[in-house]
Amino acid sequence: MTDITSLTLTELVKNIKVKKLSSSEITKAFVERSEKSKDLNTYITEEFSSAINKAKKFDEKPNFDLKLPGIPIAVKDLFCTNGVKTTAGSKILNNFIPTYESTVTQNIWDQGGILLGKLNCDEFAMGSSNETSFFGNVQNPIDKNLVPGGSSGGSSSSLAANLTPVTIGTDTGGSIRQPASFTGTVGLKPTYGSCSRYGIVAFASSLDQAGPMSKNVKDCSLLLEVISSYDPKDSTSIEFKRNNYSKELTNNIKGKKIGIPKEYRVEGMPNEIEELWKKGIEYIKECGAEVVDISLPHTNYALPTYYIVAPAEASSNLARYDGVKYGFRTKGKNLIDMYEKTRSDGFGNEVKRRIMIGTYVLSSGYYDAYYLKAQKVRRLIKKDFDESYGKVDAILTPSTPSSAFKIGEKTNDPISMYLNDIFTVPVNLAGLPAISIPAGFDNEGYPLGLQIIGKAFDEQTILNIAYSMEEKINFKNKITDWWIK
Amino acid sequence: MTIDLKTIKHISKLSRISLEDEKAKKLATDLSSIFEFIEKLNELDTKGIDPLTSIAETTLKFRKDEVKSQNIREKILKNSPSDNEDFFVVPKVVE
Structure with a gap:
């Protein structure tokens, strides 16, 4: 039979249920491949032996009614895991062991999932290339010295390299969809309030959402079904009817109206992205949906708005890291000196930069000019989407303005790094769901993604559109295992 | 907008992050270019527009005040x- 690690989640679940494969066999296969793949640097913490033990226990007393029966899953190291070190990719949390479990990961364990390990990410999820992690770069399995995207770079790389069957990431400005696009995988950012933020290390609370990352749309729908839940422990969690996304998945999208926003045709965008988008539009038509030209006039203002709102919230969220109750500490002459030295030594450059931006825009005399202004523009950006959704069911755009770039290529220019998120950021500002699916390759043979943006709480429609396009696109990732010696 | 070294020092104090001069200079350059980029928002007239403060338009729910975590001290x-014993220790704050 084919290599276990190349199977999809849906196939693995099926094999377990008909007893063709045991949880132990599956878990060992992923552990062995992960052991051979250390050069990718995707793991911050490995839970391999504990995973094998849990798999054994599952096999002794299996429960096949669960949605993830005995399936090993590695998760982004931004989710707090009870008793297992959680670092958020930062030196300041290098030795932090949570005493509680995030709701999203708990939902996975409740459905039979088994923790394989904690995956590398940009420090506090601030980055688009995984290069800001205290634990080093992550390699993209697509090619040597290529970034896997960020901030969920360890997640996208592990997934594309078959080190985990599915994974979860978090997305504040594109941190699930951009790495998915860079690695030829599927990533979905749910509607704000769909997945609980409880136990996720906070970056920008009004934008953060956890979401599934997978090899195909079917797996994505199944994992979303598991992790999305109403949670009283998160005051912004929303009670709404959650579908059985995987059961209700259909490739019939006849009559759906798909908007094409003209503002996403940005200056300097490579021709191959434009071509990919055109191809995507053709696929959508072939699937029986109708294409409608729309306008989202405030698109150009989304990135500047994001770089006020997100750092402002981050500066306030990250005030808790003071070297007192947990985390790293540098000794100081007095309390204030200790705080200042701890935060200076404990945070990396990008995190410091964002805390400083955030502190400035919230500081006395500047609040109205920056923060309040940004919140007003955020309203306009949301209104653009609201008005379009009177005319269309979903919106199709490219996921990113380029394919994956080389490690080190953009580290010295924060703005060029930020521009990576130009197509993903508006979605977070408006709180909408969006999925990125692999749709083609650039001239180098690197994957490119298309993004489908939905109405709030209508994940089913974007999953269905993605599912139907996936059939037409028939994308096959080109991975050579170059990192395995 | 240019952010000068004096402003950087002020923000660094507010952020409780100590900064060496070398790093402060680099940050001044970075932040200046970021703020130049951010100030694109000034092109927009936002008079009379309500700020969007929360994307989840829900009202907070009441819940029982219960102890849920135990024996985690x-x-x-x-x-x-x-x-030290049951306390977090910090440098002396009272003279």
Whole structure:
């Protein structure tokens, strides 16, 4: 039979249920491949032996009614895991062991999932290339010295390299969809309030959402079904009817109206992205949906708005890291000196930069000019989407303005790094769901993604559109295992 | 907008992050270019527009005030870089 690690989640679940494969066999296969793949640097913490033990226990007393029966899953190291070190990719949390479990990961364990390990990410999820992690770069399995995207770079790389069957990431400005696009995988950012933020290390609370990352749309729908839940422990969690996304998945999208926003045709965008988008539009038509030209006039203002709102919230969220109750500490002459030295030594450059931006825009005399202004523009950006959704069911755009770039290529220019998120950021500002699916390759043979943006709480429609396009696109990732010696 | 060294020092104080001069200079350059980029928002007239403060338009729910975590004192103190019996330890604050 084919290599276990190349199977999809849906196939693995099926094999377990008909007893063709045991949880132990599956878990060992992923552990062995992960052991051979250390050069990718995707793991911050490995839970391999504990995973094998849990798999054994599952096999002794299996429960096949669960949605993830005995399936090993590695998760982004931004989710707090009870008793297992959680670092958020930062030196300041290098030795932090949570005493509680995030709701999203708990939902996975409740459905039979088994923790394989904690995956590398940009420090506090601030980055688009995984290069800001205290634990080093992550390699993209697509090619040597290529970034896997960020901030969920360890997640996208592990997934594309078959080190985990599915994974979860978090997305504040594109941190699930951009790495998915860079690695030829599927990533979905749910509607704000769909997945609980409880136990996720906070970056920008009004934008953060956890979401599934997978090899195909079917797996994505199944994992979303598991992790999305109403949670009283998160005051912004929303009670709404959650579908059985995987059961209700259909490739019939006849009559759906798909908007094409003209503002996403940005200056300097490579021709191959434009071509990919055109191809995507053709696929959508072939699937029986109708294409409608729309306008989202405030698109150009989304990135500047994001770089006020997100750092402002981050500066306030990250005030808790003071070297007192947990985390790293540098000794100081007095309390204030200790705080200042701890935060200076404990945070990396990008995190410091964002805390400083955030502190400035919230500081006395500047609040109205920056923060309040940004919140007003955020309203306009949301209104653009609201008005379009009177005319269309979903919106199709490219996921990113380029394919994956080389490690080190953009580290010295924060703005060029930020521009990576130009197509993903508006979605977070408006709180909408969006999925990125692999749709083609650039001239180098690197994957490119298309993004489908939905109405709030209508994940089913974007999953269905993605599912139907996936059939037409028939994308096959080109991975050579170059990192395995 | 240019952000000068004096402003950087002021923000660094507010952020409780100590900065060497070399790094402060680099940050001044970075932040200046970021703010130049951010100030694109000034092109927009936002008079009369309500700020969007929360994307989840829900009202907060009441819940019972119950103790849910128990016997975690030791585990919590273990995460502290410095502790003594049942206390977190910090440098002396009272002269």
